[in-house]
Amino acid sequence: xxxxxxxxxxxxxxxxxxxxxxxxxxxxxxxxxxxxxxxxxxxxxxxxxxxxxxxxxxxxxxxxxxxxxxxxxxxxxxxxxxxxxxxxxxxxxxxxxxxxxxxxxxxxxxxxxxxxxxxxxxxxxxxxxxxxxxxxxxxxxxxxxxxxxxxxxxxxxxxxxxxxxxxxxxxxxxxxxxxxxxxxxxxxxx
Amino acid sequence: xxxxxxxxxxxxxxxxxxxxxxxxxxxxxxxxxxxxxxxxxxxxxxxxxxxxxxxxxxxxxxxxxxxxxxxxxxxxxxxxxxxxxxxxxxxxxxxxxxxxxxxxxxxxxxxxxxxxxxxxxxxxxxxxxxxxxxxxxxxxxxxxxxxxxxxxxxxxxxxxxxxxxxxxxxxxxxxxxxxxxxxxxxxxxx
DNA sequence: GTCTATAGCAGGATAGAC
DNA sequence: GTCTATCCTGCTATAGAC
Numbered sequence: 001x002x003x004x005x006x007x008x009x010x011x012x013x014x015x016x017x018x019x020x021x022x023x024x025x026x027x028x029x030x031x032x033x034x035x036x037x038x039x040x041x042x043x044x045x046x047x048x049x050x051x052x053x054x055x056x057x058x059x060x061x062x063x064x065x066x067x068x069x070x071x072x073x074x075x076x077x078x079x080x081x082x083x084x085x086x087x088x089x090x091x092x093x094x095x096x097x098x099x100x101x102x103x104x105x106x107x108x109x110x111x112x113x114x115x116x117x118x119x120x121x122x123x124x125x126x127x128x129x130x131x132x133x134x135x136x137x138x139x140x141x142x143x144x145x146x147x148x149x150x151x152x153x154x155x156x157x158x159x160x161x162x163x164x165x166x167x168x169x170x171x172x173x174x175x176x177x178x179x180x181x182x183x184x185x186x187x188x189x190x
Numbered sequence: 191x192x193x194x195x196x197x198x199x200x201x202x203x204x205x206x207x208x209x210x211x212x213x214x215x216x217x218x219x220x221x222x223x224x225x226x227x228x229x230x231x232x233x234x235x236x237x238x239x240x241x242x243x244x245x246x247x248x249x250x251x252x253x254x255x256x257x258x259x260x261x262x263x264x265x266x267x268x269x270x271x272x273x274x275x276x277x278x279x280x281x282x283x284x285x286x287x288x289x290x291x292x293x294x295x296x297x298x299x300x301x302x303x304x305x306x307x308x309x310x311x312x313x314x315x316x317x318x319x320x321x322x323x324x325x326x327x328x329x330x331x332x333x334x335x336x337x338x339x340x341x342x343x344x345x346x347x348x349x350x351x352x353x354x355x356x357x358x359x360x361x362x363x364x365x366x367x368x369x370x371x372x373x374x375x376x377x378x379x380x
Numbered sequence: 381g382t383c384t385a386t387a388g389c390a391g392g393a394t395a396g397a398c
Numbered sequence: 399g400t401c402t403a404t405c406c407t408g409c410t411a412t413a414g415a416c
Contacts, residue, residue, distance in 0.1 A: 020294045024213040101355045102292045104210045120356045152369030155349030162348040165291045166310045179342030183373035229400045
């Protein structure tokens with residue numbers, strides 16, 4: 001947090017958006033967290049929406065990069081998906097992108113909503129590609145629909161955050177994920 | 191909306207909580223939607239948290255009753271779960287209970303959070319019972335873990351809302367659900 | 381670029397009249 | 399039970415000095 005003000009403002013906004021959502025985050029709170037005054041904030045950004053847009057875009061990019069770390073491997077499809085779902089994460093904080101979906105002011109603003117949509121869409125597409133690889137190599141049954149299965153995987157992760165936050169325990173996320181992985185596993189006939 | 195004021199206030203709060211969340215809902219907005227004045231609201235309820243608690247409890251009860259409609263049937267386990275997941279719903283509005291999970295002020299208040307936790311927990315437990323029935327009757331492979339699978343089902347639904355809202359289309363919910371159902375289906379070997 | 385002053389409006393609630 | 403008046407604080411910015 002010792003970079004320039006613009007940078008600190010974006011990072012502070014990212015944290016607050018993650019923690020409290022768009023509606024629950026005020027310019028004043030951002031300024032305090034960033035150690036910047038009002039003059040500074042309004043010099044660098046037109047207002048709260050503009051600053052949020054910069055923050056959301058960065059968060060979205062980071063999520064993609066993080067996902068690609070596990071998904072971009074060379075192992076079997078199932079193994080890469082498993083690694084992605086079980087990788088360490090701040091479960092109780094929720095998904096920094098997915099949570100924006102419940103923010104009415106974000107959904108109402110096409111510009112703010114676009115990066116959210118694109119990111120989740122990218123993730124679904126990426127998983128579908130990997131599932132297709134697994135299909136092509138005979139890893140999965142030919143009856144498996146890559147597109148629908150990919151959606152189910154992303155949904156399970158997103159819903160896992162919901163369950164974990166409701167229960168106040170990260171374990172609820174893992175339980176849901178393991179349930180899905182068992183259904184998907186080539187080693188588990190049922 | 192022609193009942194007494196207390197009733198109208200609770201219903202208005204339920205709508206606004208669903209639409210804008212707790213942080214995004216002001217007492218003034220509630221009063222306007224309910225057609226009640228401030229005096230009326232503060233006569234019936236101690237304040238915003240008390241009113242929200244009444245609203246959340248009612249919404250939670252309603253969700254359970256609605257779920258039991260499909261889950262309480264007599265058909266095969268898979269059929270009942272399928273009916274529950276595919277029943278008509280206001281997908282784009284999100285889950286009125288699950289969305290509260292992303293509301294920082296709800297999660298920070300033990301009283302407001304309890305009904306959310308209990309409802310999701312009940313749903314998971316109910317689904318686990320049904321899966322166990324299916325296990326006992328030989329409908330599913332013995333390798334299926336009822337508890338984990340139940341968590342995956344709830345998570346897929348919750349995440350389905352996230353995907354649908356991000357995409358701006360209810361179809362995204364159905365896609366995820368169908369992906370899960372295909373994995374769960376006794377008729378689909380893979 | 382950053383600071384301080386100022387502004388109008390909304391949030392959340394209390395008090396007392398009716 | 400409901401209404402109006404009032405209160406203080408916070409939200410989201412604009413203006414102009416430094």
